[in-house]
Amino acid sequence: MEPPTLEGDWYDGTTSRPRRAMVSREAGDRLRIASADEAREVALRDVRLSARLGATPRVLSLPDGSRVECHDSPLLDRWFPRPDSRIDAWADWLERRRLAIAVAALVTTGTVVAFFQFGVPRAAAYIAGQLPRGVEVAASHQAMQVLGRLGLRETTLPAARREALEARFLAMVDGEPRHSQMQLAFADAPRFGPNAFALPDGRLFATDQLVELAGDDDEILAVLAHEAGHHVHRHGMRQAIESSSVVVVVGLIMGDATGSSVVAALPAVLLSSGYSRGHEREADAYALDLLERRGLDPQAFGRIMQRLGEAHGAGDSEVAGWLSTHPPTPERIRAAMRHRGAGPERDLPQDAR
Incomplete structure (x- = not known):
């Protein structure tokens, strides 16, 4: 039975033109990237997977400087079980919810306004009072x-x-x-x-x-x-x-x-x-x-x-x-x-x- 594969664009690091390639996980915790005229295998531990961010493509960065861009897939979570950081996970959650984006924008705007209207003057008054x-x-x-x-x-x-x-x-x-x-x-x-x-x-x-x-x-x-x-x-x-x-x-x-x-x-x-x-x-x-x-x-x-x-x-x-x-x-x-x-x-x- 052939292992499940992902399709993506492979940038080999020498030219700007991508090649369509199939990405699969092989035995021995190795990742195989195969295009029509070339194939490479690298250890999974040497591959860096970009953080999930909304609908943007995920990027697999290989140790030789090449990279593969592909759509997000549950396979990536299985191949790279390392969890995203809390900041990355929160950003991904926010990107997928328009209402959350609107609320976050309002909260950010309110925070900035409050900072300039109340925070800066009060901080300046306190600091000025402490100056020798x-x-x-x-x-x-x-x-x-x-x-x-x-x-x-x-x-x-x-x-x-x-x-x-x-x-x-x-x-x-x-x-x-x-x-x-x-x-x-x-x-x-x-x-x-x-x-x-x-x-x-x-x-x-x-x-x-x-x-x-x-x-x-x-x-x-x-x-x-x-x-x-x-x-x-x-x-x-x-x-x-x-x-x-x-x-x-x-x-x-x-x-x-x-x-x-x-x-x-x-x-x-x-x-x-x-x-x-x-x-x-x-x-x-x-x-x-x-x-x-x-x-x-x-x-x-x-x-x-x-x-x-x-x-x-x-x-x-x-x-x-x-x-x-x-x-x-x-x-x-x-x-x-x-x-x-x-x-x-x-x-x-x-x-x-």
């Missing part, structure tokens, strides 16, 4: 070098003006988390215009142009309260951790670990902008709460936001909103004007009503 003080100092030193090259200069404000603002600022943040690290500084920055920023080490900068733009000192303090919120919540270091994490993970998902392609870079930009908008909203909420607790009118924040929006020509298009690192200006103004501690509305911009 020296890391924040080093990062701030590097940032100052960059800002210096971008045109940040010594302030031209009179000393008395600076001291008065600094005294009110220190009184405002006294007793707040991390307040002992906060230092107010001023700088002339024609290229930046009216602006303020916080460095990870606790230095908070207000530009001379911001002081000139503000209608009163309360508006300046409102901006500084926002920057204090960035320091309290460690937004500088969190943003650095989040951005680098997103670039790496998105690059791996998109198959470009360097993040150099547009396809890989655009999702990273959108995600990082989303994290930054979240930080800005958190700092806004902190500032409005701090102003209320210190007896200052939160509407001052809305008024200075309106002035800054006009000075910088803030746009509110939908595309700009997705790419922006800050929430829309009208949204921020409305939050300030309607905060629980705000006084009667005055100078409320039409688009913020």
Whole structure:
């Protein structure tokens, strides 16, 4: 009685043209591959069988570099009783069930979304809280070098003006988390215009142009309260951790670990902008709460936001909103004007009503 056989395509390793061949198991645990003009026998233990994956052909790899491709068959399970790995078996089971594929795709998508929306920010907040003080100092030193090259200069404000603002600022943040690290500084920055920023080490900068733009000192303090919120919540270091994490993970998902392609870079930009908008909203909420607790009118924040929006020509298009690192200006103004501690509305911009 002839042994059962399988038919397949034999690639001999020397030419790309396959030959039809019959595969059978012979005595002595040997595998016979026979085409119309050639036959070979090899020990079963020297043959590697590819894992089962849906309806794809199985591949028998021979020790001489040739291979035979054939349809899956129970004979292969009898000839090669070695079980597939759990991963291979699970992949094969999944490939054969469309509903399972759909469920797996939904679960995978949900996991990725949850990872970026909740996992990355929480991990970044935890890591930022564990970083030693020296890391924040080093990062701030590097940032100052960059800002210096971008045109940040010594302030031209009179000393008395600076001291008065600094005294009110220190009184405002006294007793707040991390307040002992906060230092107010001023700088002339024609290229930046009216602006303020916080460095990870606790230095908070207000530009001379911001002081000139503000209608009163309360508006300046409102901006500084926002920057204090960035320091309290460690937004500088969190943003650095989040951005680098997103670039790496998105690059791996998109198959470009360097993040150099547009396809890989655009999702990273959108995600990082989303994290930054979240930080800005958190700092806004902190500032409005701090102003209320210190007896200052939160509407001052809305008024200075309106002035800054006009000075910088803030746009509110939908595309700009997705790419922006800050929430829309009208949204921020409305939050300030309607905060629980705000006084009667005055100078409320039409688009913020």
